[in-house]
Amino acid sequence: MRCSIKHCFRISMLFIFLWLFTILKVLEENEDVKNVVNNHGSKNSSKSLGDWQSITSKYLKEIHQRRKTWLTVGITSESREGQNGLLDTLASLYHASSTSEQRQMTVLVHLADSDPTWLRRTIFHISSLYQSQILTGQLLVIHAPPDAYPTVNNVQNEISQEQIYSKQNVDHAFLMSFATKLSTYFLLIEDNVFCAPNFVSHIRSKVNYRKPSTWVLLEFSNMGILGKLLHSRDLPLLAHFLLLFHKERPLDWLIFHFRTLLAQQSPILCRPFLFYHRLTHFTFENKTLTGHEEDLPDPYTLTGTVYTDMSFSDVHSPQEAYTLDESFFWSYSISSGNYLIVILNNPANLNRVQVRTGSIMDGKYILEKGQVELGYEPEGIPPKCTSFTLLGRLVQGQMDQLILKSVGYEVSCVKLAVNANQVGGLMIRHIYIWGENSRNIKDDQEDDES
Incomplete structure (x- = not known):
């Protein structure tokens, strides 16, 4: 058994490095890739995009003979200090x-960062965690070389808005161009998200429900580019559109304008x-309470464990109800x-x-x-509180209550109780x-007395 695991790991590592090396080699040797972005405003830009598209399609055909899936989930990721958003997103x-569902889906990840240390580390983590998905072609990883990107003039030698727009648009043009023939539909998400079960x-x-009518873009989130569904047949045109205006407008604006053009x-x-x-950093804005409440310390400074008797999946566990990010607990x-x-x-x-x-x-x-x-007064292992006091009832599913001393x-316990049967899910x-912590308060008092 050990030998087979080691063997699979070596194969997966070889596969992903071969994948990235081949992409880099093919693109570096083809001058038309540079022309796609350098001549994005010229008449030859559609020809250049066609060459770019043919390169990726040819590579897929020759390297990995695979069946077309129903959905491609596209993710573009860059390095962020102290964060593992991409790995968390893949896990979700x-x-x-x-x-x-996984058999219907291809996950395509574009590692859009030129930092070799980050690339090696990310490739290692992905290949270690997702060997079977890589070997079956359910997970594909690509990387565009630096010379595939346009040069944006900047007099002040600082990162400009045009450079930010350009980088994001070209990143996603490459991603979409590569994804064209992988599946029937293409879902764009980001590298720092939770996915619903x-x-x-x-x-x-939703797609089956709308089949009689035509659509260009379905939105499964209202946040920027997150959760946007497109027909894969539209991806070459959208990639071309992003390259034409790569430094003029942000990605989300171009995608929405593309929708109206179609x-x-x-x-x-x-x-x-x-x-x-x-969310990486938590920001809390209190808009319901007034007076001295702004002097209260930040929420969730107390460590604790969450238990429930409701049914739930591994995706949205009870502990996620007691975090400062946008994760949540879900029960059906x-x-x-x-x-x-x-x-x-x-x-x-x-206090609250x-x-x-x-x-x-x-x-x-x-x-x-x-x-x-x-x-x-908790007792037992795991501990259970032996007495409870009603703090308040929820109004339209919400409660924000100051507490008397x-x-x-x-x-020791904060309990959310269900008072009636409910049809449908709960978030x-x-x-x-x-x-x-009262223990810390007592210690401080004892120190003062001594």
Whole structure:
């Protein structure tokens, strides 16, 4: 067994390095790739794009004979200090899709960064984690060389808006050009997202529903370029369009304008949204409370573990309800008496608790009837609070409650309880807690007395 795992790992590493090396070699040896971007405003630009398209199509045909899938998920990724957004996104993609859905899907990743250290590290991680997907052709990794990008004049020798536009547009033109013949449909996402469970089936049902009518772009998120679905047959034209105006406009503007040029005047938003950004830095804006509340410390300074008796998938676990990013807990089956509870590692003196349920965009999947309780005196392993006090009931799936000192003293549990059976899913976006560990407070008091 050890030998076979080692053998598969070596094959996958060889495959992905061969893939990247061949792409680099083919593109570097073909002068027309430079002409695509350098002559993007000339009459020959459509010919150059056609050459670029033929290169990628020929490479796919010769290197990897594969069947056409239903959907290609396209991701462009760059290095970001201290972040592993791409790996998290790939994990979410595969965890959120069943085996049958994965057979319908090709994941295409464009590593759009010239840093060799980052490239080697990223390739190593991807090949280590996704050997089977690489070997079966379900996961493809590509890289465009630096000379495939245009030169944007900059007098001040600083990164300009034109350079930012140009880099992003050319990155995605390359991605789309490569993806043209991989599948029937193309889904554009980003490298820092969470995916809803069974997103492939949800997208397929929306496409089937709209088959009698024509469409250019379906949107499964209203955030920038995230979650945009296109026909693969339109990708060569869109890639050409991005190259023509690569430094004039941002990518999202060009994609939406492309949609109108192809006669779809109004956006088609498909709810519920299936993709959400994973935030790197948390920013909290309190717009509901006034007075001295701004002096309270940041939420979630208290460590704890989350438990629930609701059914859930591995994609959106209970712990994701108690984080500061845009992850969330999701359950399909809700009954009266169900609960989700945060058990703090140490008792705390709480000042405030905020609970948010439901989709942030359309308000669906809220907890229709529920309440928040504070628990005390935990016992057992794992610990369970032996007594609870009602803090407040949710109104339209939300609650933001300041806590009296007498009630918030030495709290060990914060429990969200379901008060009625509910049809459909439940999304718990977050539970935020403000407070201080009572153990730390006691230590400080003892230090002062001594």
